[in-house]
Amino acid sequence: MKCRACRAPAVIEVRRHNANFCREHFLRLCRDQVTRAIDDFSMIAPTDRVLVAVSGGKDSLGLWHLLRELGYEADGLYIGLGIGDYSEASAAHARAFASRHDLTLIEIDVPTDYGFDVPTGSRAARRTPCSACGLSKRHLFDKAAVDGGYDVVATGHNLDDEAAVLFGNTLRWQAEYLGRQRPVLEARPGFPRKVKPLVRLGERELAAYCVLQDIDYIVDECPMAAGNRHLGYKEALNVVEARSPGAKFEFYTRFLANAADRFQPEVDADRAALEPCTRCGSPATGDLCAFCRLVERAAPDTAQPVELLPTRAGGAAV
């Protein structure tokens, strides 16, 4: 196998591009794809302060690395969800990456700061673990970004993630969700701007990027995610992709170009007037926001949330 660009020995084949790449040109491809996504959708301005949602996995650590390589000022935020050994291990990967690259990692620990862990708290609140986890992370990322004065939150959703979510939303024709599935969600009062710079890269490409850059990410999957529908959608799309390389990219990008706008009326109609949550100040449709309601049910004896304490990995508070 030879690199398409330089004819040196290739280290990876990318069937979607019908090409093989050496290390140097594959890393350049990854940087170029992220640059193009950022430029095409006006995701991040050069002077923006970026908060990266960090899980310790390949996508978020790869994203953090890529954004820094491209010259953006980017801190990380890790949220501990109390999912046993998995949370311990994923936190260790996030901390080690930040320390090695001398980056600022903010940490929130849900059991310590809010009095519940996702497995038991979700049962108490009669939610699925994924629902309680997603709700908690969205709230805490939003709040940390707004409170910390960040211009934008960057998440590690890749092309496979977005195609699978689109597939699931399309199967059920969830118009409001389809209208919101965009690579950029603009800021609103109480909500930061959110961007997905990895939408032009597949997850195999992200994993390869991490291996080639010697990024030590957590490979094991969240035990709560095993067997969920999202994985089923990915498997179904991978069957299609195996027969038609590039199908996932076409599915997602043509949706953005040709169909996403058609669902905007449903998004606008769903936007109820939001008032500040009486407990935490975040946007809410009632007295309490969804996260504070979750905390109330999952940890009824919990005190008020603590302030965030940004720390530079491996050392003193900054």
Place this chain on the structure above:
Amino acid sequence: MVVVKVQLRNPRREVELTGPLAVSALLEQLAIHRDTVLVIRDGELVPGDQRLPDDAVVEIRPVISGGCDEPLTACRTGAR
């Protein structure tokens, strides 16, 4: 007999295959689609056409991440 040791995940286990053989043949024997994994040897990516030498030890690392059952997002990175 030459043996290639293969480390697999989810669950973690190790299998031995008769070598030498190409990476593509190894994946075929294990019924694993090339696009769902990386093959790694001594910390380096191994392309599909490469022939694994005697006594090679390789890791087959899955690349498909979980996500969640919430309808709108993939869960692990927390976007709304």
